Amino acid sequence: MTTLDRFLTGDRVALAKVISFVEDRADGYDRVLSRIFSGGKAAYRVGLTGPPGAGKSSLVNRLAVLLADQGLKVGIIAVDPSSPFSGGALLGDRVRMQALYGRPEIFVRSMATRGSSGGLAAATKDVCVVLEGFGFDIILVETVGVGQIELDVASVCDTVVVVFVPESGDAIQAMKSGLMEIANVFCLNKSDRPGAERIKAELESILDVHRQVRLVAKGSPPPWETPVIPTVAIRDTGIAHLWEAVFQHRQYRSQADPAGFRKARARSDLLLSLTELTHERLERTLLESDQLNLAVEQIVSGQADPYTIAHQLFDSWRRG
Numbered sequence: 001m002t003t004l005d006r007f008l009t010g011d012r013v014a015l016a017k018v019i020s021f022v023e024d025r026a027d028g029y030d031r032v033l034s035r036i037f038s039g040g041k042a043a044y045r046v047g048l049t050g051p052p053g054a055g056k057s058s059l060v061n062r063l064a065v066l067l068a069d070q071g072l073k074v075g076i077i078a079v080d081p082s083s084p085f086s087g088g089a090l091l092g093d094r095v096r097m098q099a100l101y102g103r104p105e106i107f108v109r110s111m112a113t114r115g116s117s118g119g120l121a122a123a124t125k126d127v128c129v130v131l132e133g134f135g136f137d138i139i140l141v142e143t144v145g146v147g148q149i150e151l152d153v154a155s156v157c158d159t160v161v162v163v164f165v166p167e168s169g170d171a172i173q174a175m176k177s178g179l180m181e182i183a184n185v186f187c188l189n190k191s192d193r194p195g196a197e198r199i200k201a202e203l204e205s206i207l208d209v210h211r212q213v214r215l216v217a218k219g220s221p222p223p224w225e226t227p228v229i230p231t232v233a234i235r236d237t238g239i240a241h242l243w244e245a246v247f248q249h250r251q252y253r254s255q256a257d258p259a260g261f262r263k264a265r266a267r268s269d270l271l272l273s274l275t276e277l278t279h280e281r282l283e284r285t286l287l288e289s290d291q292l293n294l295a296v297e298q299i300v301s302g303q304a305d306p307y308t309i310a311h312q313l314f315d316s317w318r319r320g
Protein backbone atom coordinates (compact mmCIF):
# COMPACT_ATOMS: atom_id res chain seq x y z
CA MET A 1 0.00 0.00 0.00
CA THR A 2 1.28 3.46 -0.82
CA THR A 3 1.20 6.36 1.63
CA LEU A 4 -1.67 7.83 -0.33
CA ASP A 5 -3.66 4.59 -0.12
CA ARG A 6 -3.12 4.56 3.63
CA PHE A 7 -4.11 8.23 3.79
CA LEU A 8 -7.37 7.37 2.03
CA THR A 9 -8.10 4.66 4.60
CA GLY A 10 -7.76 7.21 7.41
CA ASP A 11 -4.22 6.46 8.62
CA ARG A 12 -2.94 9.45 10.64
CA VAL A 13 0.73 8.59 10.13
CA ALA A 14 0.09 8.75 6.39
CA LEU A 15 -1.74 12.06 6.91
CA ALA A 16 1.33 13.56 8.60
CA LYS A 17 3.54 12.29 5.76
CA VAL A 18 1.29 13.73 3.07
CA ILE A 19 1.23 17.10 4.85
CA SER A 20 5.05 17.20 4.95
CA PHE A 21 5.20 16.25 1.27
CA VAL A 22 2.82 19.07 0.37
CA GLU A 23 4.36 21.59 2.73
CA ASP A 24 7.86 20.87 1.36
CA ARG A 25 6.59 21.28 -2.20
CA ALA A 26 8.19 17.92 -3.02
CA ASP A 27 8.17 16.79 -6.65
CA GLY A 28 4.64 15.88 -7.66
CA TYR A 29 2.92 17.44 -4.66
CA ASP A 30 0.24 18.97 -6.84
CA ARG A 31 -0.61 15.58 -8.37
CA VAL A 32 -1.10 14.25 -4.85
CA LEU A 33 -3.33 17.22 -4.04
CA SER A 34 -5.45 16.66 -7.09
CA ARG A 35 -6.07 13.04 -5.96
CA ILE A 36 -6.94 14.20 -2.47
CA PHE A 37 -9.07 17.22 -3.38
CA SER A 38 -12.43 16.63 -1.78
CA GLY A 39 -14.45 18.74 -4.20
CA GLY A 40 -17.76 19.63 -2.66
CA LYS A 41 -17.23 18.75 0.98
CA ALA A 42 -14.88 21.47 2.15
CA ALA A 43 -14.16 21.97 5.84
CA TYR A 44 -14.91 25.31 7.43
CA ARG A 45 -11.66 27.23 7.92
CA VAL A 46 -11.34 29.53 10.89
CA GLY A 47 -8.25 31.71 11.26
CA LEU A 48 -7.13 33.01 14.66
CA THR A 49 -4.61 35.78 14.58
CA GLY A 50 -3.38 38.44 16.97
CA PRO A 51 -0.32 39.68 18.86
CA PRO A 52 2.27 37.30 20.34
CA GLY A 53 1.14 35.77 23.60
CA ALA A 54 -2.50 36.95 23.29
CA GLY A 55 -3.70 33.44 24.04
CA LYS A 56 -4.36 32.15 20.54
CA SER A 57 -3.09 28.63 21.24
CA SER A 58 -5.05 28.49 24.50
CA LEU A 59 -8.21 29.51 22.63
CA VAL A 60 -7.58 27.06 19.79
CA ASN A 61 -7.12 24.37 22.42
CA ARG A 62 -10.43 25.14 24.10
CA LEU A 63 -12.31 25.53 20.83
CA ALA A 64 -10.98 22.21 19.54
CA VAL A 65 -12.17 20.39 22.66
CA LEU A 66 -15.57 22.11 22.52
CA LEU A 67 -16.03 21.09 18.88
CA ALA A 68 -14.69 17.56 19.34
CA ASP A 69 -17.14 17.09 22.21
CA GLN A 70 -19.89 17.90 19.69
CA GLY A 71 -18.64 15.06 17.50
CA LEU A 72 -16.82 17.24 14.99
CA LYS A 73 -13.40 16.40 13.58
CA VAL A 74 -10.99 19.28 14.09
CA GLY A 75 -7.70 19.92 12.29
CA ILE A 76 -5.36 22.54 13.73
CA ILE A 77 -2.59 24.31 11.83
CA ALA A 78 -0.26 26.44 13.93
CA VAL A 79 1.69 28.68 11.56
CA ASP A 80 4.92 29.98 13.00
CA PRO A 81 6.14 32.91 10.96
CA SER A 82 9.56 32.49 12.60
CA SER A 83 9.61 36.21 13.24
CA PRO A 84 11.79 37.66 15.99
CA PHE A 85 8.61 38.23 18.02
CA SER A 86 7.56 34.66 18.22
CA GLY A 87 10.82 32.91 19.06
CA GLY A 88 10.10 29.66 20.82
CA ALA A 89 6.40 29.79 20.04
CA LEU A 90 6.45 26.35 18.50
CA LEU A 91 7.90 24.65 21.51
CA GLY A 92 5.46 26.48 23.75
CA ASP A 93 2.61 25.45 21.50
CA ARG A 94 3.62 21.82 21.62
CA VAL A 95 3.56 21.88 25.38
CA ARG A 96 0.32 23.82 25.61
CA MET A 97 -1.38 21.70 23.01
CA GLN A 98 -0.31 18.44 24.60
CA ALA A 99 -3.83 17.94 25.94
CA LEU A 100 -5.06 17.56 22.39
CA TYR A 101 -2.66 14.82 21.36
CA GLY A 102 -4.20 11.40 21.53
CA ARG A 103 -7.74 12.62 20.93
CA PRO A 104 -8.82 10.86 17.75
CA GLU A 105 -11.06 13.74 16.60
CA ILE A 106 -8.26 16.32 16.81
CA PHE A 107 -5.12 16.63 14.73
CA VAL A 108 -2.46 19.28 15.40
CA ARG A 109 0.16 20.36 12.95
CA SER A 110 2.79 23.11 13.11
CA MET A 111 4.08 24.84 10.02
CA ALA A 112 7.15 27.01 9.71
CA THR A 113 7.59 29.91 7.37
CA ARG A 114 9.64 29.48 4.31
CA GLY A 115 9.78 31.45 1.14
CA SER A 116 7.62 34.39 0.32
CA SER A 117 4.40 35.39 2.01
CA GLY A 118 2.46 34.20 -1.03
CA GLY A 119 4.22 30.84 -0.68
CA LEU A 120 3.20 30.42 2.93
CA ALA A 121 -0.42 31.30 2.25
CA ALA A 122 -0.48 28.84 -0.65
CA ALA A 123 1.11 26.11 1.47
CA THR A 124 -1.36 26.74 4.31
CA LYS A 125 -4.24 26.56 1.86
CA ASP A 126 -2.91 23.25 0.53
CA VAL A 127 -2.51 21.79 4.02
CA CYS A 128 -6.17 22.79 4.54
CA VAL A 129 -7.03 20.87 1.35
CA VAL A 130 -5.20 17.80 2.70
CA LEU A 131 -7.08 18.01 6.00
CA GLU A 132 -10.36 18.45 4.13
CA GLY A 133 -9.57 15.39 2.03
CA PHE A 134 -8.93 13.43 5.21
CA GLY A 135 -12.42 14.30 6.43
CA PHE A 136 -11.99 17.08 8.97
CA ASP A 137 -15.06 19.25 9.51
CA ILE A 138 -13.39 22.32 10.97
CA ILE A 139 -9.88 23.65 10.48
CA LEU A 140 -8.44 26.12 12.97
CA VAL A 141 -5.45 28.09 11.70
CA GLU A 142 -3.40 29.93 14.32
CA THR A 143 -0.95 32.61 13.24
CA VAL A 144 0.80 35.45 15.04
CA GLY A 145 -0.52 38.75 13.70
CA VAL A 146 2.61 40.79 13.24
CA GLY A 147 2.82 41.40 9.52
CA GLN A 148 1.70 40.88 5.97
CA ILE A 149 2.37 37.14 6.02
CA GLU A 150 -0.22 36.64 8.70
CA LEU A 151 -2.78 38.71 6.85
CA ASP A 152 -2.18 36.53 3.80
CA VAL A 153 -2.50 33.35 5.81
CA ALA A 154 -5.70 34.60 7.41
CA SER A 155 -7.06 35.30 3.94
CA VAL A 156 -7.27 31.58 3.16
CA CYS A 157 -9.81 31.23 6.00
CA ASP A 158 -13.59 31.61 5.83
CA THR A 159 -13.91 33.40 9.16
CA VAL A 160 -11.10 35.36 10.77
CA VAL A 161 -10.99 35.86 14.53
CA VAL A 162 -8.66 38.62 15.67
CA VAL A 163 -7.52 38.04 19.24
CA PHE A 164 -6.24 40.83 21.43
CA VAL A 165 -5.77 41.54 25.12
CA PRO A 166 -6.57 44.40 27.51
CA GLU A 167 -3.04 45.81 27.41
CA SER A 168 -3.11 49.48 26.56
CA GLY A 169 -2.89 50.48 22.94
CA ASP A 170 -4.06 47.16 21.59
CA ALA A 171 -7.20 48.50 19.96
CA ILE A 172 -5.16 51.13 18.19
CA GLN A 173 -2.53 48.52 17.36
CA ALA A 174 -5.15 46.25 15.86
CA MET A 175 -6.28 49.00 13.52
CA LYS A 176 -2.80 50.09 12.53
CA SER A 177 -1.66 46.63 11.55
CA GLY A 178 -4.61 46.14 9.22
CA LEU A 179 -6.20 43.58 11.51
CA MET A 180 -9.40 45.62 11.70
CA GLU A 181 -10.07 45.03 8.01
CA ILE A 182 -9.67 41.28 8.16
CA ALA A 183 -11.52 40.67 11.46
CA ASN A 184 -14.93 39.01 11.24
CA VAL A 185 -14.98 38.43 14.98
CA PHE A 186 -12.96 40.21 17.67
CA CYS A 187 -11.98 38.14 20.68
CA LEU A 188 -10.89 40.05 23.76
CA ASN A 189 -8.95 37.36 25.59
CA LYS A 190 -7.52 37.71 29.12
CA SER A 191 -10.70 39.51 30.11
CA ASP A 192 -9.78 38.65 33.68
CA ARG A 193 -7.13 41.37 33.45
CA PRO A 194 -7.72 44.99 34.44
CA GLY A 195 -8.91 47.33 31.71
CA ALA A 196 -10.91 44.70 29.82
CA GLU A 197 -14.21 46.57 30.08
CA ARG A 198 -12.66 49.81 28.92
CA ILE A 199 -10.95 48.34 25.88
CA LYS A 200 -14.08 46.44 24.89
CA ALA A 201 -16.08 49.68 24.97
CA GLU A 202 -13.33 51.45 23.05
CA LEU A 203 -13.27 48.87 20.31
CA GLU A 204 -17.05 48.74 20.08
CA SER A 205 -17.25 52.47 19.60
CA ILE A 206 -14.59 52.34 16.87
CA LEU A 207 -16.57 49.57 15.16
CA ASP A 208 -19.71 51.68 15.50
CA VAL A 209 -18.10 54.58 13.68
CA HIS A 210 -16.92 52.20 10.95
CA ARG A 211 -20.47 50.95 10.59
CA GLN A 212 -21.92 54.42 10.29
CA VAL A 213 -19.55 55.61 7.60
CA ARG A 214 -19.88 52.44 5.54
CA LEU A 215 -21.99 52.90 2.44
CA VAL A 216 -24.42 50.09 1.75
CA ALA A 217 -25.75 49.66 -1.76
CA LYS A 218 -29.51 49.62 -2.06
CA GLY A 219 -30.95 46.13 -2.07
CA SER A 220 -27.78 44.44 -0.79
CA PRO A 221 -27.99 42.44 2.45
CA PRO A 222 -27.14 44.28 5.67
CA PRO A 223 -23.39 44.20 6.33
CA TRP A 224 -21.95 41.81 8.92
CA GLU A 225 -21.56 43.46 12.30
CA THR A 226 -18.23 42.39 13.77
CA PRO A 227 -18.88 41.39 17.40
CA VAL A 228 -16.43 41.74 20.30
CA ILE A 229 -16.40 38.58 22.43
CA PRO A 230 -14.66 38.61 25.83
CA THR A 231 -12.96 35.35 26.83
CA VAL A 232 -10.70 33.95 29.53
CA ALA A 233 -9.06 31.01 27.79
CA ILE A 234 -7.27 29.73 30.89
CA ARG A 235 -10.62 29.39 32.69
CA ASP A 236 -12.56 28.16 29.67
CA THR A 237 -14.83 31.21 29.89
CA GLY A 238 -16.59 32.64 26.84
CA ILE A 239 -15.42 29.88 24.49
CA ALA A 240 -18.93 28.71 23.56
CA HIS A 241 -19.89 32.33 22.98
CA LEU A 242 -16.86 32.79 20.72
CA TRP A 243 -17.80 29.75 18.68
CA GLU A 244 -21.38 30.99 18.46
CA ALA A 245 -20.08 34.23 16.90
CA VAL A 246 -17.97 32.29 14.38
CA PHE A 247 -20.96 30.13 13.56
CA GLN A 248 -23.16 33.17 13.05
CA HIS A 249 -20.61 34.63 10.66
CA ARG A 250 -20.64 31.35 8.77
CA GLN A 251 -24.46 31.47 8.59
CA TYR A 252 -24.31 35.07 7.49
CA ARG A 253 -21.91 34.26 4.65
CA SER A 254 -23.85 31.30 3.36
CA GLN A 255 -27.24 32.98 3.69
CA ALA A 256 -26.12 36.14 1.94
CA ASP A 257 -25.15 34.11 -1.14
CA PRO A 258 -24.55 30.34 -0.78
CA ALA A 259 -23.10 29.81 -4.27
CA GLY A 260 -21.18 33.08 -4.13
CA PHE A 261 -19.51 32.05 -0.89
CA ARG A 262 -18.21 28.78 -2.34
CA LYS A 263 -17.17 30.50 -5.53
CA ALA A 264 -15.21 33.13 -3.59
CA ARG A 265 -13.30 30.37 -1.77
CA ALA A 266 -12.63 28.45 -5.01
CA ARG A 267 -11.51 31.63 -6.71
CA SER A 268 -9.05 32.73 -4.03
CA ASP A 269 -7.62 29.18 -3.70
CA LEU A 270 -7.18 28.96 -7.45
CA LEU A 271 -5.54 32.36 -7.68
CA LEU A 272 -3.05 31.38 -4.97
CA SER A 273 -2.15 28.18 -6.83
CA LEU A 274 -1.81 30.02 -10.12
CA THR A 275 0.39 32.74 -8.64
CA GLU A 276 2.68 30.16 -7.10
CA LEU A 277 2.84 28.13 -10.31
CA THR A 278 3.59 31.15 -12.49
CA HIS A 279 6.26 32.36 -10.11
CA GLU A 280 7.92 28.92 -9.95
CA ARG A 281 7.89 28.30 -13.70
CA LEU A 282 9.04 31.78 -14.63
CA GLU A 283 11.86 31.71 -12.12
CA ARG A 284 13.00 28.26 -13.20
CA THR A 285 12.99 29.16 -16.91
CA LEU A 286 14.92 32.36 -16.33
CA LEU A 287 17.49 30.81 -14.04
CA GLU A 288 18.09 27.92 -16.43
CA SER A 289 18.68 30.18 -19.42
CA ASP A 290 21.20 32.94 -20.02
CA GLN A 291 18.45 35.47 -20.59
CA LEU A 292 18.62 36.86 -17.10
CA ASN A 293 22.37 37.46 -17.23
CA LEU A 294 22.08 39.05 -20.65
CA ALA A 295 19.34 41.34 -19.41
CA VAL A 296 21.41 42.38 -16.41
CA GLU A 297 24.31 43.26 -18.73
CA GLN A 298 22.00 45.40 -20.85
CA ILE A 299 20.67 47.24 -17.81
CA VAL A 300 24.08 47.85 -16.30
CA SER A 301 25.57 49.05 -19.58
CA GLY A 302 22.69 51.47 -20.04
CA GLN A 303 21.33 49.77 -23.17
CA ALA A 304 17.93 49.09 -21.66
CA ASP A 305 15.78 49.83 -18.64
CA PRO A 306 14.59 47.07 -16.31
CA TYR A 307 10.88 47.78 -16.92
CA THR A 308 11.02 47.27 -20.65
CA ILE A 309 13.21 44.21 -20.16
CA ALA A 310 10.82 42.73 -17.60
CA HIS A 311 7.97 42.98 -20.10
CA GLN A 312 10.10 41.50 -22.88
CA LEU A 313 11.26 38.58 -20.74
CA PHE A 314 7.74 37.90 -19.54
CA ASP A 315 6.31 37.99 -23.07
CA SER A 316 9.02 35.73 -24.41
CA TRP A 317 8.45 33.27 -21.56
CA ARG A 318 4.70 33.29 -22.20
CA ARG A 319 5.17 32.62 -25.92
CA GLY A 320 7.64 29.83 -25.47
Ligand SMILES: Nc1nc2c(ncn2[C@@H]2O[C@H](COP(=O)(O)OP(=O)(O)OP(=O)(O)O)[C@@H](O)[C@H]2O)c(=O)[nH]1
Pocket residue numbers: 051052053054055056057058059086089092093096144189190191192193231232233234235
Ligand atom coordinates in the same frame (compact mmCIF):
# COMPACT_ATOMS: atom_id res chain seq x y z
N1 LIG B 1 -4.63 35.76 32.57
C1 LIG B 1 -4.83 35.08 31.46
N2 LIG B 1 -3.79 34.44 30.88
C2 LIG B 1 -4.01 33.76 29.74
C3 LIG B 1 -5.31 33.68 29.16
N3 LIG B 1 -5.22 32.95 28.03
C4 LIG B 1 -3.93 32.58 27.90
N4 LIG B 1 -3.20 33.05 28.93
C5 LIG B 1 -1.75 32.87 29.15
O1 LIG B 1 -1.04 33.66 28.21
C6 LIG B 1 0.16 32.99 27.82
C7 LIG B 1 0.22 32.89 26.32
O2 LIG B 1 -0.81 32.01 25.87
P1 LIG B 1 -0.77 31.31 24.46
O3 LIG B 1 -2.06 30.59 24.30
O4 LIG B 1 0.45 30.54 24.25
O5 LIG B 1 -0.72 32.58 23.51
P2 LIG B 1 -0.42 32.64 21.94
O6 LIG B 1 -1.15 33.82 21.43
O7 LIG B 1 -0.70 31.34 21.31
O8 LIG B 1 1.14 32.90 21.92
P3 LIG B 1 2.14 32.84 20.65
O9 LIG B 1 1.72 31.68 19.80
O10 LIG B 1 3.49 32.66 21.27
O11 LIG B 1 1.99 34.15 19.96
C8 LIG B 1 0.15 31.65 28.52
O12 LIG B 1 0.95 31.75 29.66
C9 LIG B 1 -1.30 31.45 28.89
O13 LIG B 1 -1.46 30.64 30.03
C10 LIG B 1 -6.39 34.35 29.83
O14 LIG B 1 -7.55 34.34 29.37
N5 LIG B 1 -6.08 35.02 30.95
Ligand SMILES: [Mg+2]
Pocket residue numbers: 056057058089093142
Ligand atom coordinates in the same frame (compact mmCIF):
# COMPACT_ATOMS: atom_id res chain seq x y z
MG1 LIG C 1 0.52 30.14 20.05
